[in-house]
Amino acid sequence: MTDLVAVPRLQREGLTYRILLRAIAGFAILLLLAPIVVVLLVSLTSGLALKFPPPGFSLRWYAALFDSAQSRPIQRAALHSFEIAVSATVVAAVLGTMAALAIGRSRSAWARALDILFVMPLVVPSLAYGLAALMYFTLLGFGGSLPLIVIGHVIIVVPFIIRTTSAGLSQLDANLLDSSASLGAGAFFTFRRVTLPIIAPGIAAGAFIGFMASFDNVPVSLFLSDARTEVLPMRMWGMLQTNLDVRTAAVSGLITITALTLLMVMDRLFGLDRQLR
Amino acid sequence: MRFASDGFGWKITAYTILLGVKTVIVTSFLSYPVALLYLGGGRLLRRFLLAVIILPLLIGTVVQTFAWVVILGDQGPINNLASWLGLISSPIRLLNNEASLVVQLAQSEMAIMVLALLTVLLRVDPFLLEASTSLGAGPWRTLFRIIMPLSMPGFAAGAIIVFAGAVSAYFSQAIIGGGRLVYLPQYMNNQVSVLFNWPFGAALAVVFTLAVLATITMFALVTRRSAAYVHD
Numbered sequence A: 001m002t003d004l005v006a007v008p009r010l011q012r013e014g015l016t017y018r019i020l021l022r023a024i025a026g027f028a029i030l031l032l033l034a035p036i037v038v039v040l041l042v043s044l045t046s047g048l049a050l051k052f053p054p055p056g057f058s059l060r061w062y063a064a065l066f067d068s069a070q071s072r073p074i075q076r077a078a079l080h081s082f083e084i085a086v087s088a089t090v091v092a093a094v095l096g097t098m099a100a101l102a103i104g105r106s107r108s109a110w111a112r113a114l115d116i117l118f119v120m121p122l123v124v125p126s127l128a129y130g131l132a133a134l135m136y137f138t139l140l141g142f143g144g145s146l147p148l149i150v151i152g153h154v155i156i157v158v159p160f161i162i163r164t165t166s167a168g169l170s171q172l173d174a175n176l177l178d179s180s181a182s183l184g185a186g187a188f189f190t191f192r193r194v195t196l197p198i199i200a201p202g203i204a205a206g207a208f209i210g211f212m213a214s215f216d217n218v219p220v221s222l223f224l225s226d227a228r229t230e231v232l233p234m235r236m237w238g239m240l241q242t243n244l245d246v247r248t249a250a251v252s253g254l255i256t257i258t259a260l261t262l263l264m265v266m267d268r269l270f271g272l273d274r275q276l277r
Numbered sequence B: 001m002r003f004a005s006d007g008f009g010w011k012i013t014a015y016t017i018l019l020g021v022k023t024v025i026v027t028s029f030l031s032y033p034v035a036l037l038y039l040g041g042g043r044l045l046r047r048f049l050l051a052v053i054i055l056p057l058l059i060g061t062v063v064q065t066f067a068w069v070v071i072l073g074d075q076g077p078i079n080n081l082a083s084w085l086g087l088i089s090s091p092i093r094l095l096n097n098e099a100s101l102v103v104q105l106a107q108s109e110m111a112i113m114v115l116a117l118l119t120v121l122l123r124v125d126p127f128l129l130e131a132s133t134s135l136g137a138g139p140w141r142t143l144f145r146i147i148m149p150l151s152m153p154g155f156a157a158g159a160i161i162v163f164a165g166a167v168s169a170y171f172s173q174a175i176i177g178g179g180r181l182v183y184l185p186q187y188m189n190n191q192v193s194v195l196f197n198w199p200f201g202a203a204l205a206v207v208f209t210l211a212v213l214a215t216i217t218m219f220a221l222v223t224r225r226s227a228a229y230v231h232d
Helices: A006-043 A060-066 A068-105 A109-122 A126-139 A146-169 A174-182 A187-215 A219-224 A232-243 A247-270 B007-040 B043-059 B061-072 B077-084 B098-121 B126-134 B139-150 B152-167 B170-177 B184-194 B198-227
Strands: none
Touching: A006 A247, A006 B007, A006 B043, A006 B061, A006 B098, A006 B139, A060 A068, A060 A247, A068 A109, A068 A146, A068 A187, A068 A232, A068 A247, A109 A146, A126 A146, A126 A219, A126 B184, A126 B198, A146 A187, A146 A219, A174 A187, A187 B043, A219 A232, A219 B184, A232 A247, A232 B061, A232 B170, A247 B043, A247 B061, B007 B043, B007 B098, B007 B139, B007 B152, B007 B184, B007 B198, B043 B061, B043 B098, B061 B077, B061 B098, B061 B170, B098 B139, B098 B152, B098 B170, B126 B139, B139 B152, B152 B198, B170 B184, B184 B198
16 A cells, blocks of 8 residues: 555655755765865965965966075975885886786785785884884984985885785786697787786876875974975974965965866776766 | 883874774765765866865975964964854964864875775766666655765775874874873873883884774775775
């Protein structure tokens, strides 16, 4: 028997459901967009304070950022961050790909254990790891220097590379490797011409996320960098703590604009919504 | 070991774990509606949502934390709006409290949660939801009995990363939290960089790591248990 009372009840329920869901989703989207909008607008302020809405607009803080007379330390820190992120990503891409290949091929319990070990840095507090790295390097008798920070950052980047490369490897048909070998190709030739082209997008995706993670990292740099090897996030922190320097807004604005551009390029090249499948 | 006899250390560990739990709860509360909106949306809405979700991942936590310093600041949009509306006469202090910190962490971790939910939910057969509705289940019932249990694997993966990210978000904790709010990462750094008490710092690092791993393991066990009730 059809419940005649149930139909209006369900309709009313459907309405509250939709309204509530959209309200929460709308609030979430507002939260996600707020920092981006605020950073871009505040970085264009003509005033001397981090005030929102800004009293007027100008490019003075961007100009101040590129003026090496007053912004030398920021530029150096940005350069350090960039160098560290690039080197760490390159080293991690090579190591991570090799690890993913070895783990992917092996079916042993060791490979599974290693697989878990290599993604551990994603969940283990990175601050604890940073301190451990500092103590280890000090025990070995090394002080703060760029190569040491790079080693520290490699650990940050590697999990991303292994994750995405493993995902790419799982799409690799083993028959392809067999047929390549039976046609007389050596192991290296097969890797270069068959395996690498198939897993390259995975490596690239991991390298991209890893680069961002390294550029943005605070906990590891906190322990490993010193005054001579200061990185951008630490520099920004210092500027925020001392006098709420408006140049931090300009730095943030630049990073935001770079991210926006990257997003559009990625969308053009890969079609972001097609990736989520 | 000094940690065991130090009540302060235990308290901070508990607060830090609790901060992670709160962040996971707020993040999930905000992420499910966004994921559902994406699922039900057309092509244009999906593109917009995806851009909004991914952008924070590209921008990074440092810039976003800085943005929140402005948003919550004395001369920020919230205080300015409230005083313009005549609700307050002098700026209220929004920084340095835990509620603000949790909101900020939820904002920066939301991307991971939504993406984790979507990877699972996009594979769910849409007919399943239609079947549920045509059998007389209301939307809430469909949400709690069908969508949420099915999203469990994605939720579990997302929650673990969000939790781990929140407890070790040193930068956010120090800048948005700051002041009287001290969490383990900051306590640890204080011991090492200010007091040069390396052994105690190392002990804290071990406790921290173990506490995080224990929470994650417990959580993984619970979600696996509840996922066992779902038949597929």
